Amino acid sequence: MNEKFQLFDYLSCGNQASPPLGGWQPIKNVSAPEVIETAQFAVAEHNKKADSTLKFRSVVRGEYQVVAGMNYRLIIAAKDGGVAGKFEAVVYARPWAHYKSLTSFTKASPPLGGWQPIKNVSAPEVIETVQFAVAEHNKKADSTLKFRSVVRGEYQVVAGMNYRLIIAAKDGGVAGKFEAVVYARPWAHYKSLTSFTKF
Numbered sequence: 001m002n003e004k005f006q007l008f009d010y011l012s013c014g015n016q017a018s019p020p021l022g023g024w025q026p027i028k029n030v031s032a033p034e035v036i037e038t039a040q041f042a043v044a045e046h047n048k049k050a051d052s053t054l055k056f057r058s059v060v061r062g063e064y065q066v067v068a069g070m071n072y073r074l075i076i077a078a079k080d081g082g083v084a085g086k087f088e089a090v091v092y093a094r095p096w097a098h099y100k101s102l103t104s105f106t107k108a109s110p111p112l113g114g115w116q117p118i119k120n121v122s123a124p125e126v127i128e129t130v131q132f133a134v135a136e137h138n139k140k141a142d143s144t145l146k147f148r149s150v151v152r153g154e155y156q157v158v159a160g161m162n163y164r165l166i167i168a169a170k171d172g173g174v175a176g177k178f179e180a181v182v183y184a185r186p187w188a189h190y191k192s193l194t195s196f197t198k199f
Contacts, residue, residue, distance in 0.1 A: 038091050046105040055079045067092075
């Protein structure tokens with residue numbers, strides 16, 4: 001079997017008879033040896049070109065594209081000194097010829113449109129957003145909810161930022177959980193409560 005097709009089957013778990021040419025496809029197994037090797041190559045090449053000291057940690061997600069070879073677009077978690085970050089690397093590879101070339105390596109920006117988990121729900125901007133949501137709800141519903149904590153949350157990059165937050169709060173002496181959706185444009189110091197419901 002041709003090595004390009006073997007690699008495709010490996011990445012996609014063999015779901016199709018032949019690889020789709022040209023379109024980007026998700027990599028189902030980002031811990032596959034070929035994917036890890038490609039990500040490590042991307043970090044090493046970036047370090048050479050940028051005189052940097054990034055340390056590879058893991059592949060967060062990735063896509064591949066079959067061309068006259070294989071393009072990989074990988075989101076890589078790496079550390080620069082003690083600072084962790086995510087980077088997008090594009091690597092062109094011809095596995096049968098043992099050839100790889102780093103096409104681009106940039107700091108990853110949040111994906112547009114999809115909801116992403118908020119990793120630090122106690123970050124100041126999250127707490128400020130939640131306090132705003134509770135205060136707005138109290139005004140609109142003539143309520144006396146008291147904010148206690150953020151249980152978990154997600155964000156969505158649009159023409160601004162949507163926050164979907166699960167909040168622990170007290171109404172009088174009764175504790176409960178609520179879901180708040182807030183639209184924000186931080187650069188304009190603007191926030192608007194989209195919805196606030198019992199969770």
